[in-house]
Amino acid sequence: MTPVVELAGVTKRYGAHVAVHDVSYKLDAGKTVALVGHNGAGKSTLIRLMLGVTRPSTGTIRVLGLDPSSGGAAFRNRLGFLPENAMFHPASTGREALDFFAKLKGAATSRNMALLEQVGLAAAADRRIDAYSKGMRQRLGLAQALIGTPEILFLDEPTTGLDPGFRRSFYEILGRLRQSGVTVLLSSHALGELQGAADRVLVLNSGALIADGSVAALRALARLPIKISFRAAREGQGLGPEWQRQGDGKLTRFCEPNEKIAVIKAIAPRLEAKDDLEIEEPSLDDLYAHFLGPEAES
Ligand SMILES: Nc1ncnc2c1ncn2[C@@H]1O[C@H](COP(=O)(O)OP(=O)(O)OP(=O)(O)O)[C@@H](O)[C@H]1O
Numbered sequence: 001m002t003p004v005v006e007l008a009g010v011t012k013r014y015g016a017h018v019a020v021h022d023v024s025y026k027l028d029a030g031k032t033v034a035l036v037g038h039n040g041a042g043k044s045t046l047i048r049l050m051l052g053v054t055r056p057s058t059g060t061i062r063v064l065g066l067d068p069s070s071g072g073a074a075f076r077n078r079l080g081f082l083p084e085n086a087m088f089h090p091a092s093t094g095r096e097a098l099d100f101f102a103k104l105k106g107a108a109t110s111r112n113m114a115l116l117e118q119v120g121l122a123a124a125a126d127r128r129i130d131a132y133s134k135g136m137r138q139r140l141g142l143a144q145a146l147i148g149t150p151e152i153l154f155l156d157e158p159t160t161g162l163d164p165g166f167r168r169s170f171y172e173i174l175g176r177l178r179q180s181g182v183t184v185l186l187s188s189h190a191l192g193e194l195q196g197a198a199d200r201v202l203v204l205n206s207g208a209l210i211a212d213g214s215v216a217a218l219r220a221l222a223r224l225p226i227k228i229s230f231r232a233a234r235e236g237q238g239l240g241p242e243w244q245r246q247g248d249g250k251l252t253r254f255c256e257p258n259e260k261i262a263v264i265k266a267i268a269p270r271l272e273a274k275d276d277l278e279i280e281e282p283s284l285d286d287l288y289a290h291f292l293g294p295e296a297e298s
Pocket residue numbers: 014017018019037038039040041042043044045046084
């Protein structure tokens with residue numbers, strides 16, 4: 001399958017500052033891919049490079065088989081973009097804003113109501129945008145990005161500032177888009193919200209791509225320890241020193257993911273029906289901190 005996006009050895013410098021350093025990847029059609037990293041990691045710069053708004057200092061970029069910086073209007077209409085801070089005229093209604101953007105894109109305005117419906121804004125179509133919540137404005141931004149039925153959507157931090165309910169419903173809309181075959185590339189600070197929402201995660205640190213894979217593959221790569229705890233009716237004598245008694249009376253130890261079953265088998269003969277066994281997998285926030293450091297935001 002020909003990749004829809006292909007970067008090879010892409011570096012972007014602003015003066016002496018390297019915003020993106022030697023990044024290469026290929027994206028397949030129909031996948032949802034997340035770019036994850038701290039503030040300043042280079043996520044927006046990569047999106048701008050793929051949109052053709054800025055050119056790489058070195059390396060090559062192909063989007064839908066073309067150099068995005070030399071693509072014309074027909075090429076741009078095959079892409080949708082939701083900027084980090086989508087701006088709309090506050091006095092216009094959602095419907096008027098979409099009409100404006102459709103005209104800019106040379107697209108028919110007749111689909112706009114269907115787009116508003118798709119993002120759950122049909123009932124608010126004729127309300128002024130200054131009365132929209134942040135979550136509603138982000139959905140309007142998504143509807144704007146969907147004008148003209150784009151093949152690839154670039155969404156720059158679409159869920160930043162949204163409360164958990166709005167985040168969830170935003171990802172539900174993205175899930176439906178994924179089923180319709182659109183390729184989605186979104187950036188995010190938070191790995192935690194991407195479980196089940198992204199097929200693949202690209203982790204960026206200081207402009208460099210430091211990890212690339214599904215959430216499950218990143219978990220396997222990180223090999224973060226698993227915590228096993230149990231509270232036994234009988235004393236857990238004879239267990240090794242790796243088992244520590246906690247303040248709540250539970251016995252706890254950490255182990256490598258590939259030791260988990262052996263550890264459970266070793267304690268199984270001591271467990272009775274009324275005993276309590278807990279297996280705690282590392283959280284996605286732990287995984288983010290593993291790749292990007294303890295000051296990780298979630
Ligand atoms: N036009 C520019 N001129 C100079 N430096 C820039 C420019 N655009 C970005 N940078 C710098 O490049 C680095 C990467 O910025 P970028 O906006 O791509 O990061 P980001 O991962 O999107 O961050 P955030 O999560 O804060 O949006 C930053 O250090 C930023 O200051």
